[in-house]
Amino acid sequence: MPDGRQAPSDEKFVDSWQQIQEGLLCHTGCPAGSNCSKPETGGQKVDNNECKVLTLENGPFSNCYSKIPPSPFYEECANDTTSHPEDKTLVCRYIQNYLVQCQQAGISVNSWRNATFCPMTCATNSHYELCADTCTSTCASLTIPPSCSNCLEGCQCDDGFVFDGGDCKPIEDCGCLVKGIYYKSGESVVRGDCIEICSCKSGQFSCKSMSCKEDEVCRQKDGVSTCVHDPCGKKKCREKEQCLERDNAAVCVANSKVSCKVIGDPYYETFDGAKFSFQGTCSYILAKTSGVDKNLTEFSIINKNALAQSTHRGAYIKVVTMKFSGHEIVVIQHERNKVTIDGKEYPLPASLDSDRIKITQSGIRGYLVTDFGLEVTFDWGEFFMVTVSSSYYKNLAGMCGTYNGNPSDDFTTPTGVAAAHNTEWGQSWSVPDNDPNCWHFPPCSDEEKNKYSGLNFCGLLEDKTGPFASCNNTVQLGQFAYSCLFTTCFTHGNHNEFCKIMNSYADNCKWANTDVSPQWQQITNCT
Template structure:
């Protein structure tokens, strides 16, 4: 007489976004999917839940870290240091520190094909206290060409073409090009257990923009500033120096306000292409360049291009109305 083999997953309790699979006659919880957050260019972000925003502050910020709610998950944090680009480009990611339980991995803009690995547990404050002066972190001569293999393969960093990839045994994956692109991918085991500028990974965009205290904030600059961490850069800022009077002027109809004017040249496009960060970016660059008409017109042209991609017409008179005739 044969008896049915008991299901090893019958009494196995997994996390919300995990499934139980049989392995060696045992029930093993595995993630059912993955999610990614990325920063591109100067920098434009997309959170784990798909929220899009731009932020060009030049300080150090928590891009993503574990919230600590689930103590059984492997903790990690990723901190990026931004720097003002030359000209009127805004900022870019100067460096990124990936903090793992036994290592800190430093990726620096322009230093292609190599990373710096620091063994040992550093506090977030000490780490970011030196973030703007990497000579302090490189004294140990830990800078290594790729590929890198740490902890018997539990952490690997490889290169393919222009792209580097860091992988861990707990599912964290980071893809980067030492320049304009940085992407963080996590297994769904981390669902609802992440915080930072990559959002909360809760499948709910409405709670992406909360402070470390869990308070929702609608202003991107104020929200991003709440995720800043100390560094040695005393000249860094979350928004370029601009008086309230100047901001009001740049938000007005003679400048960036034309983007949201319901009777203006872009009104037709507003119904198709979400304005999102365009007005904020416009004011940012106006402050950064002290009201440069050239930069202002480039910001408007960027929105026009988005309208064209969405196959939505903009008034043919927009250049005349905004005095961007060149």
């Protein structure tokens, strides 16, 4: 019926769903004063001895009569069983229907079935109960405490057995249903990031903390967490390397690369980003391994500078000599499309040691690539760049710096002492080359030094009350002051070259979020 209750009769069921329409008069059942008859009985009241168990004064259902009148159920039972005598189950179904109504209302009734009247057959390992416990005697109830309503008659599992949704089985055979996943009894599973292991036993699911062994790592396999052997577990890599598993072996791989550039006459940028200019026509150690880590492939790169032939103002890279893995590779200015390998000229491309070292060309640039983390890019003219993998972190020395993430200590001599200025520093990294024209920093007269150190030139950078004063503590001044004095002296006060230095320092101040007074442009007449 609309209220959810079971209708006691067909008439009550139809009547409960009756829709009243305005202007129409209708009746359900037989109107008062009418002599109606049912087709099945010819209008005669039907009695049925078997159905009478529903209405016996002291019968099994007598406790229920006051709340749920049995008459409608009895009448329907009697009528239907008379109309359909061939269906021997009708009586049992009507009585059971009334029983359900009573039990759902929380009313206790007495036994009404026996071996000859409406017997109930139960499956293996179960038996009939008037008030069967089908709620707490299930496999699911062992894992999740059930919320049980009033009991109903039915089949209940025998002692030692529980219902698993299909039949009654021994408690020890019960699995566990956890968050929608069913685990068999005796099954164990690792959960999360291998932080706990859980087991199902006789319907009880329990967990305990765990962790993978030192040489293991937690991985997902077929959707299940498991500890597997990790080759990287005990592998020690360098500071800027990471361990990767390749072919079931641990391999240390560099995290990144850094580059040192030499451009023009010449302008340097170290691995750590320090920028400076240096003039000299000797041979200098540009970059080399420091020897701290004996397992790294050693290399050295020496550049020989010479005075520019066209202007005789400024030095440029003339020859670069690279030594590693038992080879010597030489790149000579203007001798394009070829290199010298171990004393013999080779056109590009070229390779050594079964392609462990490759030298190729693309456009105007040449490229040297090794399998140990060293790369070199050059144009046989004014550009030379050394690139190393992060495996060489804190293991380099030379004019390209120490590669330790700190540009302020790049200007140290081979003995580890901070140089007072670029000339001293560059000279400390020079190596003998028997060149009589080898020199560092062209001579500058005292008169020129005084002039270009004054406030109208480079001295403006260091003026404590000048436009750059607020930046002196933020941006390292030494290299800019040196470059300014060197450039103006070397070019005899060339205004364009002087302004380049001043603009460079102003830009660095801006990048460091330090204000500089625009007055410096008025003083120097630079734009």
